[in-house]
Every structure is written in C-alpha cells, then in structure tokens.
Amino acid sequence: MIATESLSKRFPRVTALDRLSLDIGPGVTGLVGANGAGKSTLIKILLGLSPATEGTAAVLGLDVATSGGAIRERVGYMPEHDCLPPDVSATEFVVHMARMSGLPVTAARERTADTLRHVGLYEERYRPIGGYSTGMKQRVKLAQALVHDPQLVLLDEPTNGLDPVGRDEMLGLIRRIHTDFGISVLVTSHLLGELERTCDHVVVIDGGKLLRSSSTSDFTQTTTTLAVEVTDSDAHPDGTEAVRGALLAAGITLHAGVEEGLPGAGHILLVEAAGERTYDVVRDTVAGLGLGLVRMEQRRHHIAEVFKTPAQAPEPVSERAAAWAATAAAQQNGGGSHGS
Numbered sequence: 001m002i003a004t005e006s007l008s009k010r011f012p013r014v015t016a017l018d019r020l021s022l023d024i025g026p027g028v029t030g031l032v033g034a035n036g037a038g039k040s041t042l043i044k045i046l047l048g049l050s051p052a053t054e055g056t057a058a059v060l061g062l063d064v065a066t067s068g069g070a071i072r073e074r075v076g077y078m079p080e081h082d083c084l085p086p087d088v089s090a091t092e093f094v095v096h097m098a099r100m101s102g103l104p105v106t107a108a109r110e111r112t113a114d115t116l117r118h119v120g121l122y123e124e125r126y127r128p129i130g131g132y133s134t135g136m137k138q139r140v141k142l143a144q145a146l147v148h149d150p151q152l153v154l155l156d157e158p159t160n161g162l163d164p165v166g167r168d169e170m171l172g173l174i175r176r177i178h179t180d181f182g183i184s185v186l187v188t189s190h191l192l193g194e195l196e197r198t199c200d201h202v203v204v205i206d207g208g209k210l211l212r213s214s215s216t217s218d219f220t221q222t223t224t225t226l227a228v229e230v231t232d233s234d235a236h237p238d239g240t241e242a243v244r245g246a247l248l249a250a251g252i253t254l255h256a257g258v259e260e261g262l263p264g265a266g267h268i269l270l271v272e273a274a275g276e277r278t279y280d281v282v283r284d285t286v287a288g289l290g291l292g293l294v295r296m297e298q299r300r301h302h303i304a305e306v307f308k309t310p311a312q313a314p315e316p317v318s319e320r321a322a323a324w325a326a327t328a329a330a331q332q333n334g335g336g337s338h339g340s
Contacts, residue, residue: 001060001151001184001186002023002024002057002059002186003057004020004022004042004057005057006019007020007021007045007052007054007055007057008052008053008055008208009041009050009053016038016041016208017041017042017045018208018209019209020038020042020209022210024201024203027178027185027199028175028199028200029185029186029187029199029200029201029202030187030188030189030195030198030199030216031186031187031189032189032203033204033205037207038205038207038208039156039188039205040080040156040188041208043186043188045064046059046075047059047068047071047154048064048065048068049068051065059071059152060075060152073101073102074150074151075150075152076144076146076148076183077145077156078142078144078145078153079141080157080160080188082137083141084140084141085129086128086130087128087129088128089125090121090124090126090143091112091113091126093129093140093144094115094143095112097147098144098148101148102148103148108147111148111149115143118143119139119142119146121139121140124136134161134166135162135170138160138161138162138170139173141158142158142173149183150183151183152184152186153177153183153184153185153186155185157188157189158187159171159191167194171194171197171198174198199216200215201213201214201216202214202215225270225271225298226270226271226273226278226279226282226296226297227269227298228243228269228271229293230243230269230286230292230293230294232291233289233290233291233292235289236289239289242289243269243289243291247281250285252274252278252281252282253271253274254269254270254272255270255271255272279296282296
C-alpha cells in the first residue's frame with residue numbers, strides 16, 4: 001500500500017524525516033511516535049502535498065512526486081486539525097467533499113447518507129457543524145475521508161480531544177473500516193495503547209527515523225507470567241497481599257511489584273507460570289482464602305514496555321521518545337488496560 005525509500009524532509013532548522021524506508025501492506029497500520037516525530041510530515045508527503053527533500057515514496061504503486069492528484073483520488077485523508085466550516089451541515093459538507101472527489105451528484109448524496117450512518121451521525125446530519133461536539137466533528141472528518149470509497153485512508157491523530165468513551169468508539173470505527181469495507185488504514189497516534197488494540201501492524205518513528213516496524217503480535221508477545229487479580233474480603237482487607245503471602249509459602253515464584261487492576265478490584269499480582277500446576281495452586285489459594293478471583297490470564301507485553309528506557313529498547317531512542325513512552329505507559333496503566 002505504501003513504500004518509501006531513504007525518504008527525507010529537511011527544513012532550515014530541523015530534519016522532519018531522516019532517510020526513512022518503509023513497506024506498509026494492507027490492513028490497519030499504526031504510525032506512532034512522540035509529537036514532532038515526523039508523522040504528519042510523512043502523511044503530507046504521501047498525499048503529494050509536500051515534496052520530499054530526497055528519497056522516493058509510492059502510494060498504491062503511484063509515485064508521490066508525480067502522481068499526487070491520482071493518489072488523492074484513491075486515498076481518504078482525515079487531518080488532525082479542526083478544519084470544518086461551522087455554518088453548514090454534515091450532509092452538505094460531506095456531499096461537497098464527495099463531489100470534489102469526482103462522484104456524480106446522485107451518487108455523492110447516496111454515499112454521504114451511507115457514510116454518515118456508518119459513523120453514527122445519521123440522525124444529526126442536517127445540523128450545522130458549528131453546534132457539534134468534538135467527537136461529532138471527528139466523525140464528520142472521518143466520513144469525508146471515506147465517502148468516495150478509497151482504497152486507503154490516512155487518519156492523523158483521529159482520537160485527539162476525545163474522552164475515553166469517544167476514543168473507544170472512534171477506535172471501533174477505525175477497525176471496522178477494514179473489517180467491514182476492506183479499506184486499508186494508516187492511523188497516527190502518540191498513544192501506544194490505542195494502536196495496540198486497533199492495529200495489525202505498528203511502525204514507530206523517532207526524530208524522523210524508523211525505530212521499529214513489526215506486527216502488533218510481535219510487540220505484544222505472550223509471556224510466561226500470569227496476571228492474577230482478586231477481590232478483598234472482610235477477613236482479608238488487602239486480598240492481594242494475602243494471596244501473595246500464601247503463594248510464596250506454597251513455593252510459587254512472584255515477580256516484584258504489583259500493577260493497578262480494575263477500579264474496586266485491587267491490584268494485579270504477576271506470577272511466574274511453571275506449568276499447569278501454577279494455575280491450580282493459584283485457584284485453590286484464592287478459594288481457600290475466601291476471596292473472589294477477578295482474572296487469571298497469561299500476560300502480554302504492552303507496546304509501551306518496548307520503549308521504557310533507551311537501554312531496554314531494541315534500538316536507541318531519544319530522551320524525548322523515552323519520556324513519551326513512559327508517559328504513555330502511565331496513561332495506559334492508569335486506565336486499567338492490562339492483559340489481552
């Protein structure tokens with residue numbers, strides 16, 4: 001779907017992209033990096049809107065340097081910034097964008113109705129956009145990117161400004177773009193957890209350079225660690241510590257520290273799984289203490305853990321990227337998003 005070779009973009013005082021070489025196939029691909037990593041610059045080059053300083057890039061087999069117009073006919077684009085006219089309705093705007101993409105009037109209106117229904121705006125389609133919430137505006141931007149039935153959509157920070165519920169709904173819509181319609185997606189984000197849940201493939205860039213490109217499953221490999229979460233009880237106000245002590249007494253190996261669990265359910269113990277016996281011991285221990293077992297599952301690495309510190313990362317990362325990853329991991333942990 002997308003291929004770049006030694007792609008660079010230099011401005012007078014900054015290098016936005018530095019010899020970036022990528023191959024992105026069909027499916028849902030996440031492009032992740034700290035703010036200023038070069039994500040939006042890459043999208044502008046792929047759309048033929050900004051020339052590269054050096055190197056080559058192709059989208060759907062078309063050279064971005066010479067076929068920008070043809071690329072934009074086949075690609076949908078959802079910009080990061082607020083760019084919607086406040087005094088027209090969603091229907092008027094999306095029909096206009098469909099006409100700009102070459103659809104006849106009747107087809108544009110039919111596609112607009114279908115697309116607005118898909119993004120959940122059908123009932124509100126005749127209201128002026130200026131009265132929309134941030135989430136509704138994001139859905140309008142998504143609708144105009146889809147209305148001409150593109151082969152590929154480029155979504156630049158589509159969850160910006162959304163609350164947690166709005167983010168989840170947007171991520172669900174993004175996933176359905178591919179599963180329901182077969183349209184490939186390149187979505188940028190600085191939130192690692194979003195891409196972990198949504199994408200088949202993840203590309204990480206830092207300072208305009210490729211840090212890592214691999215399938216999401218490679219990032220989130222299953223570990224031999226069990227995540228165990230229990231409820232508290234009157235007899236054991238701190239159920240987690242009661243289970244910890246009992247498991248240690250039973251000869252079970254535990255990893256240092258605990259993680260935040262679901263609200264009201266305590267913490268998550270990280271238990272080394274040494275065969276099927278470990279599961280039986282954990283189950284019997286929790287039951288023997290009269291506690292409730294919220295979950296016991298094989299833990300997976302979160303994408304954020306790949307970038308905890310420069311020393312731990314597969315490739316050297318900048319201090320900015322390390323700080324960004326630490327912040328992203330904290331956000332993810334705070335949201336109780338663990339396991340898989």
